[in-house]
Amino acid sequence: MRERTTEWLRQFRDDIRQSADPALLGVLRVFGLLYGKIDRDVPIDQSLRKSWNRRLPANVNWKHAFGGIAYFLFMILVVTGVLLTFYYRPSVDEAYPSIQFIVSEAPFGWLLRDMHVWAASLIVVALLAHMARILFAGAYKPPRETSWFVGIALFAVVIIFGVTGYLLPWDQWAYWATAEFTSGVERIPLIGGMIAMFMRGDRLVSSATLSRFFALHVIVLPWLAFGLISLHFVIIRSHGIAGSEHAPEGEGTLFYPNHLMRLIVVSVFLIAVVGTLAALFPRPVGDPATPFYPPDDLVSTWVLVDVTIALLRFVGPVGVFVALLLVAALALLPLFDRKPETDLRKRPVVAILGIILFGGFILAWAIGHQVTVPIGSDTIPQELLEERALPPEPAPDLGGETGAIQSGGEATEEVVE
């Protein structure tokens, strides 16, 4: 019996060897499990061994890991996102209950949801770290400017992913953060109103907004992201890793086992870190969204929400415009900085631009995270308050007053639902 099984397995392996096109190994390359060109003139197993025995340039080190980390986080987002869509229902009536079901009843739904939330924040950090390395190492310079532009586009796609995904829980925090963001967009001169209207599909954040955000989040953006990622990888492969042209030939680390083992370790640790964050710091579920009043407090659960709130609240429209100009300058940098010089000390403008942008990002993140007051809570005119001359009513708890006993008579009307 054992011999027969062994024989069958050998036969199966030989069949695969003879029939499989080595080009199929491209699938492994998409997941970063192979490096370099695939030899299609030999059987698939030899081609695999040949690829694994390639050496990475000697200059590749841990600093190069951020791109891969971002990519792996993207994979986590895809997998958890697909599983979440099994349960999530994108309508104003069902979105919130479906989130409740996911986090409290669906098997491991809480883990999927919170891993998705944390990966969405970590991918932004990883991408920024990746961008910072490219910027300071001068890896965006010709001939790699297209790779830089594609990378910037990918970053934009990740931001839009976050913006569209942020609304989907349809709780008060999601609703009012989106309302504040779209109001900020509305303030852009001339075209702001049009863009905000396109985003919301309505004059205020509503079911139309939820529908289009969901469609963008799960249909349009994934295709766009996969296309851009493929393009990014193809360009990297065609030009090689920056700096490798100066690396000595035949030196560097072997792809297998050195690089592949490290890749697996980093990936597993990344899952562990995201899972740990999900278990220790789950995203709380806010009250169901309502356009009639803002939440008592603002709980931000995405890094870029903090940054956006800090910009909108503290810097104002002019500051946001300047920040956008700096981002545009960063995006278009390869068009102006075309000298082969990569020593940062000889590129002071780039160094300053990078420090302002990445330092400003961290600063805005830190400041924005302190903001807990939602927009709209300060919009009641002071004159109206004075005219009423009444003490401020404590914030309604559980959707209504649940006040103390009025010893003088019946308790005030209390609303619990």
Next chain:
Amino acid sequence: MTSARPLTVLIAAALVAIAQPARGQGTRPVLTTRADGTAYGCLVCHADKRRAFVQGVHSEWGIRCHDCHGGDPVALEVGPAHAGEFVGAPDKLQTVEICSSCHADPDQMRQYGLPADQFAELKTSRHGQLLEAGNRDAPTCSDCHDPHTTLPSSDARSATFPTNIPRTCGRCHSDTEMMEPYGLVIDQLEEFRQSAHGRAIFEDGNFAAPSCIGCHGSHAALPPDVGEIVNVCGRCHIDVRRALASGPHGGTTESGNVLLGCTACHTNHGTESIDSESIAETCARCHEEDDAAVRLGEQIEEGVVRAEREMESAREAISELGITGRRTSDARFRYRHALTEFRQIAEVQHGFDVEQLTDLELKISSITKGIEAAAEVAVEERWEHRLLLIPLWFFALSIAALAYFRLRKA
């Protein structure tokens, strides 16, 4: 005079032509002409009153200047127009007479569904008594109801609209100079604004809550007598009145004096709410510190505070359930049940029935414990999620160890 007449007629005609109805007046009656088509003379001189008058309900029902002021509305000159029983600016008593000539007549008021007892009521009120005595401070009809833009109380512009009543009364009752001779305090309006009733009206728009007239009456305005206070408050706080009547504060003192009623603890205009932790302290305002009544107050206070804490814990538990993504409809439903019991405590404590209070407290506790248990399960489940970290990190570290050994081997 004769030569001036054609000119006067011309001016009158021009004014009549100019005085078109305001835009948006729709089918409202026009004051420029009379029913028989002749010109309405009052407007020749008093066109400024027209704008105010056409907005009022009197205009809508066809009441005209001469119906109150007398005179000849057809006449286009001052002399003939003001002839006869003309009253230009009626004094306070004349105003009452003019208004009551219709408003005290049931036959005339029936068609409008209005009561005809205001005049009779006014005569019983302090305002009316002062008026009859010739007091010039006392308000007459037109002090509360605009004489020309006479609006129904349901109109938000009316001075007698629920939210406007406190301000209307306060025009005189907040006037230090005017109230001084009568020895009346002037802080009622401010106290009322801060009170539960004031907040209900001004903040919640709850017009079922009483304004000044809810307790004092309107045309028959008088402060309730000491013995009447419980009945006045009890018109709305029915169960509290019943509970109070069944307790020691429900009757009279041993010496036969009537107790102060609700205002003894809660004040009048401010409707002071007694904090649950100040119940015994409130008892001690009248009773001696070592009196059994204060001990009873302490018992009640402890029970109420415990019940409040139970309710607070239940609310926190519901919040916790919400944050952890649990459905809260069942917990909220049970909370509502607890709330029904909790509200009864407000009534029961007025009857000083400790036994009943304890029963209610136990009921509340049993309900809220159920809610808290559900929240505890949610929190425990959340904690259990952390146990997943053990296999997760075991797996991660195992992979790392395997990779390390593989790399060492290489």
